[in-house]
Amino acid sequence: MMDTTINRRQFILGMLTAPLSTIAVARDVAEGVAGEALQSAGADAVGSSMFAWAPGFLDIHHIATGRGNATFVIMPDGTSLLIDAGATADGLDTSAAPRPSAQRRPGEWIGRYVQRHLRATKRAGLDYVLVTHLHPDHTGDVDETSPRSAKGAYQLSGITDVAEIVPVATLIDRAYPGYDYPVAPNGRFASNYLAFVQSRIQTGQKVERFMVGRNDQFTSRNKTAENGSGHQAGFDIRNLAANGQVWTGKGEQTRMLFPALNTLTLKDYPNENVCSTAIRIGYGNFAYFTAGDLTSYTFDGDAPWRDVLTAAARASGPVDVSTADHHGMFDGISADSVRILRPKAWIIPSWHISHPDQLQLERMFSERLYPGKREVFATSIMHENFLANRRLISRLSSRDGHVIVRVAPGGKTFTILITDNADEEDRIKLKFGPYLSGSAS
Numbered sequence: 001m002m003d004t005t006i007n008r009r010q011f012i013l014g015m016l017t018a019p020l021s022t023i024a025v026a027r028d029v030a031e032g033v034a035g036e037a038l039q040s041a042g043a044d045a046v047g048s049s050m051f052a053w054a055p056g057f058l059d060i061h062h063i064a065t066g067r068g069n070a071t072f073v074i075m076p077d078g079t080s081l082l083i084d085a086g087a088t089a090d091g092l093d094t095s096a097a098p099r100p101s102a103q104r105r106p107g108e109w110i111g112r113y114v115q116r117h118l119r120a121t122k123r124a125g126l127d128y129v130l131v132t133h134l135h136p137d138h139t140g141d142v143d144e145t146s147p148r149s150a151k152g153a154y155q156l157s158g159i160t161d162v163a164e165i166v167p168v169a170t171l172i173d174r175a176y177p178g179y180d181y182p183v184a185p186n187g188r189f190a191s192n193y194l195a196f197v198q199s200r201i202q203t204g205q206k207v208e209r210f211m212v213g214r215n216d217q218f219t220s221r222n223k224t225a226e227n228g229s230g231h232q233a234g235f236d237i238r239n240l241a242a243n244g245q246v247w248t249g250k251g252e253q254t255r256m257l258f259p260a261l262n263t264l265t266l267k268d269y270p271n272e273n274v275c276s277t278a279i280r281i282g283y284g285n286f287a288y289f290t291a292g293d294l295t296s297y298t299f300d301g302d303a304p305w306r307d308v309l310t311a312a313a314r315a316s317g318p319v320d321v322s323t324a325d326h327h328g329m330f331d332g333i334s335a336d337s338v339r340i341l342r343p344k345a346w347i348i349p350s351w352h353i354s355h356p357d358q359l360q361l362e363r364m365f366s367e368r369l370y371p372g373k374r375e376v377f378a379t380s381i382m383h384e385n386f387l388a389n390r391r392l393i394s395r396l397s398s399r400d401g402h403v404i405v406r407v408a409p410g411g412k413t414f415t416i417l418i419t420d421n422a423d424e425e426d427r428i429k430l431k432f433g434p435y436l437s438g439s440a441s
Protein backbone atom coordinates (compact mmCIF):
# COMPACT_ATOMS: atom_id res chain seq x y z
CA MET A 1 0.00 0.00 0.00
CA MET A 2 2.72 2.43 0.97
CA ASP A 3 4.70 1.76 -2.19
CA THR A 4 1.65 2.50 -4.32
CA THR A 5 1.09 5.83 -2.58
CA ILE A 6 4.70 6.88 -3.09
CA ASN A 7 4.59 5.76 -6.70
CA ARG A 8 1.58 7.92 -7.46
CA ARG A 9 3.04 11.01 -5.81
CA GLN A 10 6.38 10.47 -7.54
CA PHE A 11 4.62 9.97 -10.86
CA ILE A 12 3.06 13.40 -10.70
CA LEU A 13 6.40 14.98 -9.77
CA GLY A 14 8.05 13.01 -12.55
CA MET A 15 5.54 14.25 -15.14
CA LEU A 16 6.07 17.87 -14.08
CA THR A 17 9.77 17.60 -14.84
CA ALA A 18 9.52 15.18 -17.78
CA PRO A 19 10.62 16.33 -21.22
CA LEU A 20 7.77 17.05 -23.63
CA SER A 21 8.62 14.04 -25.77
CA THR A 22 8.17 11.73 -22.78
CA ILE A 23 4.78 13.24 -22.04
CA ALA A 24 3.77 12.86 -25.69
CA VAL A 25 4.78 9.20 -25.65
CA ALA A 26 2.96 8.69 -22.38
CA ARG A 27 -0.17 10.29 -23.82
CA ASP A 28 -0.04 8.05 -26.89
CA VAL A 29 0.33 4.95 -24.79
CA ALA A 30 -2.43 6.09 -22.44
CA GLU A 31 -5.10 5.38 -25.02
CA GLY A 32 -6.88 2.24 -23.97
CA VAL A 33 -4.53 1.61 -21.07
CA ALA A 34 -5.59 1.42 -17.46
CA GLY A 35 -4.65 4.60 -15.62
CA GLU A 36 -3.01 2.66 -12.85
CA ALA A 37 -0.56 0.90 -15.15
CA LEU A 38 0.46 4.15 -16.80
CA GLN A 39 0.96 5.91 -13.48
CA SER A 40 3.21 3.11 -12.27
CA ALA A 41 5.23 3.15 -15.47
CA GLY A 42 5.85 6.87 -15.07
CA ALA A 43 7.08 6.72 -11.49
CA ASP A 44 10.79 5.98 -11.89
CA ALA A 45 12.87 9.10 -12.52
CA VAL A 46 16.31 9.49 -14.12
CA GLY A 47 18.87 10.48 -11.49
CA SER A 48 17.00 8.79 -8.63
CA SER A 49 17.21 5.24 -7.37
CA MET A 50 14.67 2.98 -9.03
CA PHE A 51 11.55 2.29 -7.01
CA ALA A 52 11.33 -0.97 -5.15
CA TRP A 53 9.29 -3.72 -6.78
CA ALA A 54 5.62 -3.61 -5.77
CA PRO A 55 2.90 -6.27 -6.08
CA GLY A 56 1.57 -6.49 -9.64
CA PHE A 57 4.88 -5.52 -11.30
CA LEU A 58 7.03 -7.95 -13.28
CA ASP A 59 10.66 -6.82 -12.98
CA ILE A 60 13.38 -8.45 -15.11
CA HIS A 61 16.88 -7.32 -14.10
CA HIS A 62 19.78 -8.05 -16.47
CA ILE A 63 22.60 -7.64 -14.00
CA ALA A 64 25.79 -6.14 -15.48
CA THR A 65 28.83 -7.45 -13.58
CA GLY A 66 31.10 -7.45 -16.64
CA ARG A 67 31.79 -11.10 -15.86
CA GLY A 68 28.93 -13.21 -17.17
CA ASN A 69 25.16 -13.63 -17.35
CA ALA A 70 22.73 -13.10 -14.48
CA THR A 71 19.06 -12.27 -14.90
CA PHE A 72 16.92 -11.75 -11.82
CA VAL A 73 13.14 -11.84 -12.18
CA ILE A 74 10.49 -10.84 -9.64
CA MET A 75 7.07 -12.05 -10.72
CA PRO A 76 3.91 -9.99 -10.11
CA ASP A 77 3.10 -12.05 -7.00
CA GLY A 78 6.63 -11.82 -5.56
CA THR A 79 7.82 -15.24 -6.76
CA SER A 80 11.50 -14.88 -7.67
CA LEU A 81 13.74 -16.50 -10.28
CA LEU A 82 17.46 -16.07 -10.94
CA ILE A 83 18.61 -17.23 -14.36
CA ASP A 84 22.37 -17.96 -14.23
CA ALA A 85 25.06 -16.27 -12.16
CA GLY A 86 28.22 -16.15 -14.24
CA ALA A 87 31.70 -15.34 -13.01
CA THR A 88 34.44 -15.68 -15.59
CA ALA A 89 38.12 -15.42 -14.85
CA ASP A 90 38.95 -13.83 -18.22
CA GLY A 91 41.64 -11.18 -18.27
CA LEU A 92 40.97 -7.47 -18.68
CA ASP A 93 42.43 -7.60 -22.19
CA THR A 94 39.45 -9.64 -23.40
CA SER A 95 36.72 -8.98 -20.81
CA ALA A 96 35.13 -5.93 -19.23
CA ALA A 97 36.27 -4.75 -15.82
CA PRO A 98 34.33 -6.25 -12.92
CA ARG A 99 31.40 -4.15 -11.69
CA PRO A 100 30.84 -2.57 -9.25
CA SER A 101 34.47 -3.45 -8.48
CA ALA A 102 36.94 -6.29 -7.99
CA GLN A 103 36.57 -5.99 -4.21
CA ARG A 104 33.94 -8.71 -4.25
CA ARG A 105 33.49 -11.69 -6.53
CA PRO A 106 30.84 -11.35 -9.29
CA GLY A 107 28.63 -13.94 -7.56
CA GLU A 108 28.76 -11.95 -4.33
CA TRP A 109 27.64 -8.79 -6.15
CA ILE A 110 24.82 -10.78 -7.77
CA GLY A 111 23.80 -12.27 -4.41
CA ARG A 112 23.74 -8.83 -2.80
CA TYR A 113 21.76 -7.41 -5.74
CA VAL A 114 19.19 -10.17 -5.37
CA GLN A 115 19.08 -9.80 -1.60
CA ARG A 116 18.36 -6.07 -1.61
CA HIS A 117 15.68 -6.31 -4.31
CA LEU A 118 14.04 -9.31 -2.62
CA ARG A 119 13.31 -7.18 0.46
CA ALA A 120 10.33 -5.60 -1.27
CA THR A 121 8.78 -9.05 -1.70
CA LYS A 122 9.10 -9.71 2.05
CA ARG A 123 10.68 -13.07 1.20
CA ALA A 124 14.11 -14.09 2.42
CA GLY A 125 15.16 -16.40 -0.38
CA LEU A 126 15.01 -17.11 -4.08
CA ASP A 127 12.18 -19.40 -5.14
CA TYR A 128 14.01 -20.65 -8.23
CA VAL A 129 17.48 -20.62 -9.72
CA LEU A 130 17.67 -21.76 -13.35
CA VAL A 131 21.06 -22.76 -14.71
CA THR A 132 20.70 -22.54 -18.51
CA HIS A 133 23.80 -24.66 -19.17
CA LEU A 134 27.08 -25.58 -17.55
CA HIS A 135 29.58 -22.92 -18.55
CA PRO A 136 31.59 -20.64 -16.21
CA ASP A 137 30.05 -17.42 -17.57
CA HIS A 138 26.67 -18.81 -16.41
CA THR A 139 27.61 -20.83 -13.31
CA GLY A 140 30.92 -19.37 -12.07
CA ASP A 141 34.56 -20.30 -12.59
CA VAL A 142 36.72 -21.57 -9.74
CA ASP A 143 40.42 -22.02 -9.13
CA GLU A 144 42.55 -22.96 -6.13
CA THR A 145 42.09 -19.49 -4.64
CA SER A 146 38.26 -19.60 -4.61
CA PRO A 147 37.04 -19.71 -1.00
CA ARG A 148 35.32 -22.79 0.38
CA SER A 149 31.63 -22.75 1.23
CA ALA A 150 30.61 -22.89 4.87
CA LYS A 151 27.60 -24.99 3.79
CA GLY A 152 29.12 -27.86 1.82
CA ALA A 153 32.13 -29.38 0.08
CA TYR A 154 32.40 -26.91 -2.79
CA GLN A 155 33.98 -23.55 -3.58
CA LEU A 156 32.37 -20.16 -3.99
CA SER A 157 31.83 -18.52 -7.36
CA GLY A 158 28.79 -17.49 -9.37
CA ILE A 159 25.78 -19.66 -8.46
CA THR A 160 27.41 -21.00 -5.27
CA ASP A 161 28.28 -17.46 -4.15
CA VAL A 162 24.64 -16.46 -4.59
CA ALA A 163 23.41 -19.53 -2.68
CA GLU A 164 25.80 -18.69 0.17
CA ILE A 165 24.10 -15.29 0.57
CA VAL A 166 20.48 -16.05 -0.38
CA PRO A 167 18.71 -19.37 0.30
CA VAL A 168 17.58 -21.08 -2.92
CA ALA A 169 14.35 -23.11 -2.64
CA THR A 170 14.62 -24.97 -5.97
CA LEU A 171 17.63 -25.32 -8.25
CA ILE A 172 16.75 -26.27 -11.84
CA ASP A 173 19.21 -27.19 -14.57
CA ARG A 174 19.07 -28.89 -17.96
CA ALA A 175 20.65 -32.16 -16.87
CA TYR A 176 19.88 -33.25 -13.29
CA PRO A 177 20.19 -36.04 -12.17
CA GLY A 178 22.43 -37.41 -14.96
CA TYR A 179 25.07 -35.07 -16.29
CA ASP A 180 26.57 -37.31 -18.96
CA TYR A 181 24.45 -36.23 -21.98
CA PRO A 182 25.79 -35.51 -24.56
CA VAL A 183 29.12 -35.91 -22.75
CA ALA A 184 30.10 -35.63 -19.10
CA PRO A 185 31.00 -32.02 -18.28
CA ASN A 186 34.68 -31.27 -17.98
CA GLY A 187 36.68 -28.86 -15.89
CA ARG A 188 37.02 -27.64 -12.35
CA PHE A 189 34.04 -25.27 -12.58
CA ALA A 190 31.80 -28.20 -13.63
CA SER A 191 33.01 -30.50 -10.84
CA ASN A 192 32.40 -27.69 -8.40
CA TYR A 193 28.84 -27.17 -9.64
CA LEU A 194 28.17 -30.92 -9.39
CA ALA A 195 29.53 -30.92 -5.81
CA PHE A 196 27.08 -28.09 -5.05
CA VAL A 197 24.19 -30.12 -6.49
CA GLN A 198 25.31 -33.17 -4.48
CA SER A 199 25.48 -31.11 -1.31
CA ARG A 200 21.94 -29.81 -1.84
CA ILE A 201 20.61 -33.34 -2.29
CA GLN A 202 22.42 -34.55 0.84
CA THR A 203 20.92 -31.72 2.88
CA GLY A 204 17.38 -32.23 1.56
CA GLN A 205 17.26 -29.19 -0.73
CA LYS A 206 15.40 -29.36 -4.02
CA VAL A 207 17.10 -29.88 -7.37
CA GLU A 208 15.05 -30.50 -10.51
CA ARG A 209 15.63 -31.25 -14.15
CA PHE A 210 14.23 -28.61 -16.53
CA MET A 211 11.09 -30.12 -18.09
CA VAL A 212 10.62 -29.03 -21.72
CA GLY A 213 7.03 -28.34 -22.80
CA ARG A 214 5.74 -27.68 -19.29
CA ASN A 215 4.32 -24.42 -18.00
CA ASP A 216 3.97 -25.57 -14.40
CA GLN A 217 7.57 -25.98 -13.30
CA PHE A 218 7.97 -22.29 -12.39
CA THR A 219 4.77 -21.45 -10.56
CA SER A 220 3.55 -19.06 -7.91
CA ARG A 221 5.31 -19.70 -4.62
CA ASN A 222 3.38 -17.01 -2.89
CA LYS A 223 0.49 -18.78 -1.19
CA THR A 224 -0.99 -15.42 -0.28
CA ALA A 225 -1.09 -14.31 -3.91
CA GLU A 226 -4.01 -12.06 -3.09
CA ASN A 227 -1.95 -9.03 -2.23
CA GLY A 228 -2.66 -5.41 -1.44
CA SER A 229 -3.20 -4.39 -5.04
CA GLY A 230 -5.64 -7.20 -5.69
CA HIS A 231 -3.58 -8.65 -8.57
CA GLN A 232 -3.28 -12.40 -8.84
CA ALA A 233 -0.11 -14.26 -9.73
CA GLY A 234 -0.98 -13.85 -13.40
CA PHE A 235 2.34 -14.93 -14.95
CA ASP A 236 3.08 -17.95 -17.10
CA ILE A 237 6.48 -19.48 -17.75
CA ARG A 238 6.68 -21.96 -20.63
CA ASN A 239 9.71 -24.22 -20.90
CA LEU A 240 10.50 -24.08 -24.63
CA ALA A 241 13.69 -26.06 -25.17
CA ALA A 242 16.66 -27.90 -23.66
CA ASN A 243 18.96 -30.74 -24.74
CA GLY A 244 17.60 -30.58 -28.30
CA GLN A 245 13.98 -31.10 -27.13
CA VAL A 246 11.63 -28.34 -28.27
CA TRP A 247 8.02 -27.67 -27.33
CA THR A 248 5.62 -28.27 -30.24
CA GLY A 249 3.11 -25.67 -29.10
CA LYS A 250 0.51 -28.36 -28.37
CA GLY A 251 -0.16 -29.36 -24.78
CA GLU A 252 3.11 -30.49 -23.27
CA GLN A 253 4.34 -32.25 -26.42
CA THR A 254 7.96 -31.96 -27.47
CA ARG A 255 10.03 -33.07 -30.42
CA MET A 256 13.71 -34.00 -30.56
CA LEU A 257 15.96 -32.07 -32.95
CA PHE A 258 19.22 -33.86 -32.22
CA PRO A 259 20.06 -37.10 -34.06
CA ALA A 260 20.87 -40.15 -31.95
CA LEU A 261 24.41 -39.74 -30.66
CA ASN A 262 25.51 -43.09 -32.10
CA THR A 263 24.93 -41.66 -35.60
CA LEU A 264 27.38 -38.79 -34.98
CA THR A 265 31.12 -38.58 -34.69
CA LEU A 266 32.27 -37.09 -31.40
CA LYS A 267 33.28 -33.79 -33.02
CA ASP A 268 29.70 -33.31 -34.30
CA TYR A 269 28.04 -33.98 -30.94
CA PRO A 270 25.78 -31.22 -29.67
CA ASN A 271 27.88 -28.85 -27.54
CA GLU A 272 26.92 -27.39 -24.18
CA ASN A 273 25.58 -24.14 -25.68
CA VAL A 274 23.10 -25.81 -28.01
CA CYS A 275 21.73 -27.79 -25.03
CA SER A 276 20.77 -24.53 -23.22
CA THR A 277 17.32 -24.02 -21.73
CA ALA A 278 14.87 -21.59 -23.36
CA ILE A 279 11.83 -20.05 -21.66
CA ARG A 280 9.06 -17.60 -22.43
CA ILE A 281 7.67 -15.48 -19.60
CA GLY A 282 4.16 -14.19 -20.22
CA TYR A 283 2.19 -11.65 -18.19
CA GLY A 284 -1.06 -10.30 -19.68
CA ASN A 285 -0.14 -9.06 -23.18
CA PHE A 286 3.55 -8.91 -22.27
CA ALA A 287 6.01 -11.62 -23.36
CA TYR A 288 9.75 -12.16 -22.88
CA PHE A 289 12.07 -14.71 -24.50
CA THR A 290 15.45 -15.86 -23.20
CA ALA A 291 17.50 -18.91 -24.15
CA GLY A 292 20.92 -18.95 -22.47
CA ASP A 293 23.58 -19.65 -25.09
CA LEU A 294 21.35 -21.37 -27.65
CA THR A 295 22.75 -20.91 -31.14
CA SER A 296 21.43 -21.10 -34.69
CA TYR A 297 24.63 -21.91 -36.61
CA THR A 298 24.31 -25.09 -38.70
CA PHE A 299 27.84 -25.19 -40.14
CA ASP A 300 26.31 -23.44 -43.15
CA GLY A 301 23.58 -26.00 -43.64
CA ASP A 302 25.61 -29.10 -42.86
CA ALA A 303 23.79 -29.84 -39.58
CA PRO A 304 20.32 -28.23 -39.63
CA TRP A 305 19.45 -29.84 -36.28
CA ARG A 306 21.91 -27.53 -34.52
CA ASP A 307 19.61 -24.53 -35.05
CA VAL A 308 17.70 -25.00 -31.81
CA LEU A 309 17.34 -21.26 -31.29
CA THR A 310 15.07 -20.72 -34.30
CA ALA A 311 12.95 -23.71 -33.27
CA ALA A 312 12.63 -22.32 -29.74
CA ALA A 313 11.74 -18.88 -31.13
CA ARG A 314 9.05 -20.52 -33.27
CA ALA A 315 7.64 -22.27 -30.19
CA SER A 316 7.56 -18.91 -28.43
CA GLY A 317 6.12 -16.67 -31.13
CA PRO A 318 6.49 -12.86 -31.06
CA VAL A 319 7.57 -11.19 -27.84
CA ASP A 320 7.99 -7.67 -26.47
CA VAL A 321 11.52 -8.16 -25.17
CA SER A 322 14.15 -10.75 -26.05
CA THR A 323 17.71 -11.39 -25.05
CA ALA A 324 20.24 -11.71 -27.89
CA ASP A 325 21.29 -15.22 -27.01
CA HIS A 326 24.85 -16.47 -26.86
CA HIS A 327 25.76 -12.84 -26.10
CA GLY A 328 25.10 -11.74 -29.68
CA MET A 329 28.03 -13.84 -30.87
CA PHE A 330 28.48 -14.90 -34.51
CA ASP A 331 26.48 -18.14 -34.14
CA GLY A 332 23.65 -16.68 -32.02
CA ILE A 333 20.45 -15.23 -33.46
CA SER A 334 19.42 -16.31 -36.96
CA ALA A 335 17.55 -14.08 -39.39
CA ASP A 336 14.50 -16.33 -38.94
CA SER A 337 14.58 -16.12 -35.14
CA VAL A 338 14.61 -12.32 -35.48
CA ARG A 339 11.66 -12.44 -37.91
CA ILE A 340 9.74 -14.58 -35.45
CA LEU A 341 10.56 -12.88 -32.14
CA ARG A 342 10.34 -9.27 -33.49
CA PRO A 343 10.77 -7.63 -30.07
CA LYS A 344 10.49 -3.94 -29.28
CA ALA A 345 13.66 -4.31 -27.24
CA TRP A 346 16.72 -6.54 -27.55
CA ILE A 347 18.98 -7.00 -24.57
CA ILE A 348 22.50 -8.28 -25.22
CA PRO A 349 24.09 -9.95 -22.18
CA SER A 350 27.60 -8.79 -23.12
CA TRP A 351 30.97 -8.30 -21.43
CA HIS A 352 33.55 -9.98 -23.70
CA ILE A 353 35.55 -8.35 -26.49
CA SER A 354 33.63 -10.51 -29.01
CA HIS A 355 30.17 -9.44 -27.71
CA PRO A 356 28.30 -8.67 -29.90
CA ASP A 357 29.10 -9.62 -33.48
CA GLN A 358 28.42 -7.12 -36.26
CA LEU A 359 26.10 -9.35 -38.31
CA GLN A 360 24.05 -10.09 -35.19
CA LEU A 361 23.60 -6.35 -34.62
CA GLU A 362 22.68 -5.91 -38.26
CA ARG A 363 19.87 -8.44 -37.77
CA MET A 364 18.58 -6.89 -34.53
CA PHE A 365 18.33 -3.49 -36.21
CA SER A 366 17.08 -4.76 -39.57
CA GLU A 367 13.68 -3.43 -40.63
CA ARG A 368 13.84 -5.92 -43.48
CA LEU A 369 13.45 -8.73 -40.92
CA TYR A 370 10.59 -6.95 -39.15
CA PRO A 371 9.25 -3.43 -39.43
CA GLY A 372 9.04 -0.77 -36.77
CA LYS A 373 11.06 0.86 -34.08
CA ARG A 374 13.12 -1.14 -31.63
CA GLU A 375 15.78 -0.43 -29.03
CA VAL A 376 18.92 -2.48 -28.49
CA PHE A 377 20.60 -2.52 -25.08
CA ALA A 378 23.81 -4.17 -23.90
CA THR A 379 25.03 -4.79 -20.35
CA SER A 380 28.76 -4.08 -20.97
CA ILE A 381 30.42 -3.21 -24.27
CA MET A 382 34.22 -3.20 -24.30
CA HIS A 383 35.85 -0.23 -26.01
CA GLU A 384 37.65 -2.61 -28.38
CA ASN A 385 34.30 -3.99 -29.55
CA PHE A 386 33.01 -0.44 -30.01
CA LEU A 387 36.02 0.39 -32.19
CA ALA A 388 35.50 -2.70 -34.34
CA ASN A 389 31.71 -2.33 -34.68
CA ARG A 390 31.30 1.43 -34.29
CA ARG A 391 28.77 1.80 -37.12
CA LEU A 392 26.15 -0.27 -35.29
CA ILE A 393 27.35 -0.10 -31.68
CA SER A 394 26.83 3.67 -31.83
CA ARG A 395 23.11 2.94 -32.39
CA LEU A 396 22.74 1.05 -29.09
CA SER A 397 20.44 2.72 -26.57
CA SER A 398 22.85 1.83 -23.75
CA ARG A 399 26.23 0.13 -23.58
CA ASP A 400 26.88 -0.11 -19.87
CA GLY A 401 24.70 -0.73 -16.82
CA HIS A 402 22.00 -3.02 -15.47
CA VAL A 403 19.07 -3.29 -17.89
CA ILE A 404 15.74 -3.60 -16.10
CA VAL A 405 12.48 -4.38 -17.85
CA ARG A 406 9.69 -3.14 -15.58
CA VAL A 407 6.26 -4.39 -16.61
CA ALA A 408 3.35 -2.50 -15.09
CA PRO A 409 0.51 -4.25 -13.22
CA GLY A 410 -1.62 -6.28 -15.62
CA GLY A 411 1.17 -6.42 -18.21
CA LYS A 412 -0.24 -3.77 -20.56
CA THR A 413 2.78 -1.47 -20.55
CA PHE A 414 6.46 -1.67 -19.70
CA THR A 415 9.44 0.62 -19.29
CA ILE A 416 13.15 -0.11 -19.53
CA LEU A 417 15.51 1.38 -16.97
CA ILE A 418 19.29 1.50 -17.19
CA THR A 419 20.84 1.71 -13.73
CA ASP A 420 24.40 2.49 -12.76
CA ASN A 421 26.50 -0.60 -12.03
CA ALA A 422 29.34 1.38 -10.40
CA ASP A 423 27.74 0.99 -6.97
CA GLU A 424 24.68 -0.52 -5.25
CA GLU A 425 22.43 2.54 -5.33
CA ASP A 426 20.36 1.40 -8.34
CA ARG A 427 20.43 4.95 -9.66
CA ILE A 428 18.62 5.36 -12.97
CA LYS A 429 20.87 6.61 -15.77
CA LEU A 430 18.39 6.27 -18.62
CA LYS A 431 14.73 5.46 -19.01
CA PHE A 432 12.84 4.22 -22.09
CA GLY A 433 9.14 3.85 -22.72
CA PRO A 434 6.46 3.33 -21.63
CA TYR A 435 5.82 0.82 -24.38
CA LEU A 436 2.51 -0.85 -25.06
CA SER A 437 2.78 -4.64 -24.68
CA GLY A 438 1.46 -7.07 -27.25
CA SER A 439 2.60 -8.40 -30.58
CA ALA A 440 -0.21 -6.67 -32.47
CA SER A 441 1.14 -3.18 -31.77
Ligand SMILES: [Zn+2]
Pocket residue numbers: 135137138293326327
Ligand atom coordinates in the same frame (compact mmCIF):
# COMPACT_ATOMS: atom_id res chain seq x y z
ZN1 LIG B 1 27.77 -17.77 -22.31
